[in-house]
Amino acid sequence: MKPLLSVVVPVHNVEEYLEECLTSLARQSVDAVEVVTVDDGSTDGSRRIAEEFAARDRRFRCVHQANAGLSAARNTGVAHTTPGVPYLAFADSDDLVVPDAYARMLASLESTGSDLVTGNVWRLTAQGPRQAWQYRWLTADHPRTHVTRDPRLLADRVAWNKVFRRSFWDEHAFTFPVGRLYEDAPVMIPAHHLARSVDVLHRHVYLWRVREGSITRRRTDVRGVRDRIAACERVSAFLAGRGAGQRARYDASCLRDDFVYFLEGLPMGGPSYREAFMADAGAFLDRAGDAALEGLPAEARIRWRLVRERRMDELLAVLDFERANGTGTFTVRGPWGRRRAVHPGAAGGTAGARLGRGDLPAVARLVEASWGTDGRLTLRGYAYIRNLPADAPRHALKAALVREAGGGLPRPVPVRTVPMPEATADSGQETHGYDHAGFEMVLDPAQLGPGSWFVGVVVAGHGTVRRAALRAVGA
Structure with missing residues (x-):
C-alpha cells in the first residue's frame, strides 16, 4: 500500500523514550503511514531501537548520520521520504502521538483542501498530561482559517502537532535552520502566513514530553x-x-x-x-x-x-x-x-x-455558601479592584447581580460589606490591604424561580468601577 503520510522522527540519545514514541506511531488508526527515523549520531541504544522497529515493521526506515542537530536531522528525514507521498508530518523522539491523530488530521485536509492542519497539545509531565498553555483558547474546530484572521495562531509555533500538504511544503522549499536552537518558529510562522488556509482541530493530537534539561x-x-x-x-x-x-x-x-x-x-x-x-x-x-x-x-x-x-x-x-x-x-x-x-x-x-x-481588573471570590432554615442561601466572599487598596469600606463598595443561565436581564441583589482579612491573605502580596473587601448577600430561590443562575459582583473604589463573575477561592 502506498503511504499517504510521511512522518519524520529525528533521534538522538533518547533510548528511555524512543520505544514508546515509535509504538505510538505504529499504532496509528491510519495504516498508510511511512516513518523515517533519523539517527543523529546517537551514543546510547537509540540506534538499535530504531533499527529493530525498521526490521519488524516495513513502514519504518532508519537513516543514520553524524551528529548535526535537530534541524539537520529533520531536513535529512524529509529528503529520505518516498517521492509522491501527499502529506508530511514531524514527531519528536521523546513524545507521543494520539492514536487517531493522523486519521483526523488527514480527513480534515482531504475535506477542506487546506495547506496544513494543526491540533491541540497535552504537556506530558511526571504528574501526567496537562493542557499546553499555548492552546488553552482552542475549544472548537476552526477549518479553513488563517493567522491573519485569528492571531491566536501566533502561539502555534511547533512542527510536531501538524500535518502539511507535501506540495505546499515543497512549493516554499521549507527547511529548518541548521545549527540553531528553537528551530520551529522560523518555519512554522511563515508557513501559517504562506498557507492559503489552515485547519485547526480542538481535540488533542499530540503529547509533548517536558523534560528538565531538554532543549x-x-x-x-x-x-x-x-x-x-x-x-x-x-x-x-x-x-x-x-x-x-x-x-x-x-x-x-x-x-x-x-x-x-x-x-x-x-x-x-x-x-x-x-x-x-x-x-x-x-x-x-x-x-x-x-x-x-x-x-x-x-x-x-x-x-x-x-x-x-x-x-x-x-x-x-x-x-x-x-x-x-x-x-x-x-x-x-x-x-x-x-x-x-x-x-x-x-x-x-x-x-x-x-x-x-x-490593567485594573476586579477579583470576586466566594468563601462560604450556607443554606438557612428559611430556605434562603447566604453567600460570603470578597471583591476588590486589584491594586486599589480596600483599606476602608468606602474603597470597596459592592453590588450584586444574578442572571439566569439561559439569558435575560440581570437582577440586583442587596449586599452588605463586612470585614474579611482573608482577602488580603489570599491575594499573595503585601503591598495592598483588602481587609474591607468582604461581603454578604442572601439569595431567595422562591423569588428567583427555578433554573440555574450566575452571580456577579460590581465593585467600586477610588473612582473606578469594575464587574466580575463570582468564583470559588482558588478557581
Whole structure:
C-alpha cells in the first residue's frame, strides 16, 4: 500500500523514550503511514531501537548520520521520504502521538483542501498530561482559517502537532535552520502566513514530553537566549513585508510568550547571560519600538521598558519583588484619567506605565455558601479592584447581580460589606490591604424561580468601577 503520510522522527540519545514514541506511531488508526527515523549520531541504544522497529515493521526506515542537530536531522528525514507521498508530518523522539491523530488530521485536509492542519497539545509531565498553555483558547474546530484572521495562531509555533500538504511544503522549499536552537518558529510562522488556509482541530493530537534539561527548558544558557531572540528576529523580518500590523502583532507575542522565560531567569543567570539577554532583547525592543508594547499588561510594559533602557539593577529589583508578591502587583499614582502603574520594586518610583482599562481588573471570590432554615442561601466572599487598596469600606463598595443561565436581564441583589482579612491573605502580596473587601448577600430561590443562575459582583473604589463573575477561592 502506498503511504499517504510521511512522518519524520529525528533521534538522538533518547533510548528511555524512543520505544514508546515509535509504538505510538505504529499504532496509528491510519495504516498508510511511512516513518523515517533519523539517527543523529546517537551514543546510547537509540540506534538499535530504531533499527529493530525498521526490521519488524516495513513502514519504518532508519537513516543514520553524524551528529548535526535537530534541524539537520529533520531536513535529512524529509529528503529520505518516498517521492509522491501527499502529506508530511514531524514527531519528536521523546513524545507521543494520539492514536487517531493522523486519521483526523488527514480527513480534515482531504475535506477542506487546506495547506496544513494543526491540533491541540497535552504537556506530558511526571504528574501526567496537562493542557499546553499555548492552546488553552482552542475549544472548537476552526477549518479553513488563517493567522491573519485569528492571531491566536501566533502561539502555534511547533512542527510536531501538524500535518502539511507535501506540495505546499515543497512549493516554499521549507527547511529548518541548521545549527540553531528553537528551530520551529522560523518555519512554522511563515508557513501559517504562506498557507492559503489552515485547519485547526480542538481535540488533542499530540503529547509533548517536558523534560528538565531538554532543549526548550534551558533558562540561563547564553546560546539558548541568543538563539531564541534571533529566531524571533528572523520571523519578524519575514513579516516586515506583509504589513506593519502583522509584524507588530508578532513582536508583541514574542515579548509576551517567548522572552518571558529568559527574562525571569535573569536573577539566576551569571554576568555573561545577563549581558547577552540585555544586549539582544534590548536590540529587539529598539527595533520593534512602542508598537510591540501596546496591548501588553502594565507590569509587562514596565519590565520591558527597563530592558529597553538597559536598567539591569532596577530590573533585578522588580523581578525580586515579583517573586515575593506575584506578577501584576503595582501601586497606582496620578489623578483619575491619567493614572500610572508604578512598580514598588524599582527605587524612586521611576519605573511606570500608563494604565489601560484592563490593567485594573476586579477579583470576586466566594468563601462560604450556607443554606438557612428559611430556605434562603447566604453567600460570603470578597471583591476588590486589584491594586486599589480596600483599606476602608468606602474603597470597596459592592453590588450584586444574578442572571439566569439561559439569558435575560440581570437582577440586583442587596449586599452588605463586612470585614474579611482573608482577602488580603489570599491575594499573595503585601503591598495592598483588602481587609474591607468582604461581603454578604442572601439569595431567595422562591423569588428567583427555578433554573440555574450566575452571580456577579460590581465593585467600586477610588473612582473606578469594575464587574466580575463570582468564583470559588482558588478557581
